Amino acid sequence: MNDVWPDKCGVYILDNESTATRFIDKKIKELDSMDSEEPFQVLNLDTLIQMHLKWLSYLPRVKPFYAVKCNSTETVLRTLNALGTGFDCASKGEISQVLSLGVKPENIIYAHTTKPQSHIKYACAQGVNLMTFDDEEELQKVSRCHPKAKLVLRIAVDDSSSFYRLSSKFGAGLSTTGRLLECAAELGLEVVGVSFHIGSKCSQSLAFRQAIADARSVFDTKLLGFQFSLLDIGGGFSGKDFPFSEVINGALDEYFPFESGVQVIAEPGRYYAESTFTLAANVIAKRVIMEDMRTEGESPEKLMMYYLSDGVFGSLNSVLKFTDKNEVTPYLHRAVDNDEKRYRSVIWGPTCHNIDKIVDNYLITELHVGDWLLIDNIGAYGISISTEFNGFKRSMYICVTPTHPSWLYYHHKLCCEVGFHFLVYESCGSTKPVERQTKTYQPMSMSRDTNKGSLTLLHYKEIKGSLCS
Template identity: 40%
Template sequence: MPLSLKQQQHQQQQLNADLPVIHNLPVHDVIQQKVDSISALKWESDQEDAFFVADIGEVYRQHLRWKSQLPRIEPFFAIKSNPDPMVVKLLAAIGLGFDCASKSEIQQVLAEGVEPERIIYANPCKQASFIRYAAQQNVAKMTFDNAEELHKIKLLYPNAEVVLRILTDDSASLCQLGLKFGAPMESVPSLLQTAKDLDLNVVGVSFHVGSGCQDEYAFEDAVLRARKAFDIAESMGFSLSLLDVGGGFPGADVKDGITFEKVAAILGPTVDAHFPPHVRVIAEPGRYFVASAFTICTHVIGRRTVKAENETQYMYYVNDGMYGSFNCILFDHQEVYPRVWSRGGKKYAATLKATEEEEETFTSSIWGPTCDSIDCLATEAKLPVLEDGDWIYWENMGAYTNCAASKFNGFKRSDITYTNTFE
């Protein structure tokens, strides 16, 4: 029997109850509301915990930007960069594909109703049981870069659509993935021969120029290598139909140096010049979609004054750190920039009068909350004097941050408040 309108509404309410609230306010207004809601006089625990504000509208703007700059290339979001449920929901709903690295990433994406065809299992060395799971779920596209993997795939998923990941020059990237993955060009013929002998279905070629790529021409060079791999495959009787140009695209935060537009201006025409329209072209961007969408706010929980030779310096301790969301400093080679949000309960910018704009600042270091001295977020920030209870915020904290955070020393991961600034 169909549900009555009332029952439908009830069902919808229950579904929505599981979803976090999404504000419709600018990020700074959400931060202010959160900070205002915390009274230093209250004793409820954890109210001053560090928190993220995630702007789902910013993720959507990045999607529109991609479509306008690289219309031929279909992004498969690299969920490893930020598996935030709201980000994944949005990107699933607007029809993106997903690059998954493990069974649980595949599960998360399938649970959002994404069809298996919209997933590439882009990890060249996969656990056997995960390949079996991919086979059960018909997640057919998967990468390989070695013969052993081909034998494993033959055994566990003989009908898989395998994609050869080739090695590219990633010397201009912050994270050089080629140290671990990618078949050198000279091994391409023998790998393809193995695939042929095993009667596997090789559908395409992929590469990754390295995460945090600083040189747009690295994409051009990689596309040319992929073309060579296609030619070798075609001369051996394969008919490839998929080119996967990987990740490595900069986030929206980059103001100078490499930008997404610079990459698109090289990558788009190079792909068009070397790959006919019947070849489907996909990419695996991670950082690009999420970096600029997340801002984290940390609370000053302690201060030490250091008498240096000619000046007073300060050491500040905040309540998220290197073992938490700021692990990106270590693992992702990211630079993070502290900015003062509030002092003495007042918004920092608002406390400055025009004449005070050149307020005295001091060399300050900022440290996370654990007892480890590696837990340092900034060594030489220039900041005004801060006190316990003041807030410091950090923008562009959406990629490879909370997803890799640990609970070392018993600190919890920072919660996320959502907003949508897309109009």
């Protein structure tokens, strides 16, 4: 095993003089010294924690149930479990994964309206009771496989302002909800609430307001004796900011005031995962194409083509399916003169497929084989749906956290309750080799470098297991 990747996946604690960017610099130098072009991702746990604190600040009434499908990296799941989120699972596999990490069954919603019977039976056996439905056939299956389930009726809402629409596939029309509730009552099933999903990357805040109003109309159906106590406002939250919080909070106060006693949950995925991951990929090949400008007296223009060690079949799979290519902004790892000429460029992934294109007509300074490009905000869906097409391995990921106050506040939970371990590694601010010795990490007693006065890297020796297999 080489020195670049730890033998177990762990968290590197950065001292006060270090940043995630400097950590990436160091990793790249190590890879270069080994003539390795292996791509890697850096997961910044502090960013993940900050996103959670931001959620609590902007939507204090809404408990997040993280959408596991968005990024099922074990480190992310363990961290969110320690922070107290719930989990939105869509299959037996996802339920099994989060349960194996110590998540309680009551903190899981089986949020898929078309479930295999065997998966429903598994949920029943594991005590996962909360699940969604939108059709009579689904109610029949639940009646047979999990008669004690606590059901949530998913309604179709206007998702025309979303980048990725879902209501054409899931959700009951408002005109059909009465019949569905009658069917549930006839089968002796318990319906506890209503859910909706406005689609991925919604651009209009009023979509949330109208959906919440629609849910209220279903809550007001009291003829069948159901006592609804849960509202699930789904996902669709941006990974960059919180533009809709004022509208959502206002609609909740109007239609589901605090004194109503209704519990409100949501299913954010992209919001948590997107900004927490950065990709580093190597320029493995380059082509220069001289294009005829077709104007007399002008010289042909250079079109640059670069090929990276990772692409849309790997970590950037979401570029192909879920992301506007204009949002992908690779940047050069090494320093660049601001006056250096930029060239129109196409950046490809490593495979032989012509759809493996990361960006097109992208202005960037001239690159060279061996350079490294960084791409931020790649944590949503890329890992979950990445492949090893053409034999290119999935990129490794490394977890880091600066010694930010939010980390110091939560590290006790992460160590004692979740079983994180930390790895000895030289300080990012130092070029001296480190002695590879094992130190047992005692929570809340971080050693201190007396010369720098800053927290140093520590090792938590597999007291309760590793972050990832």
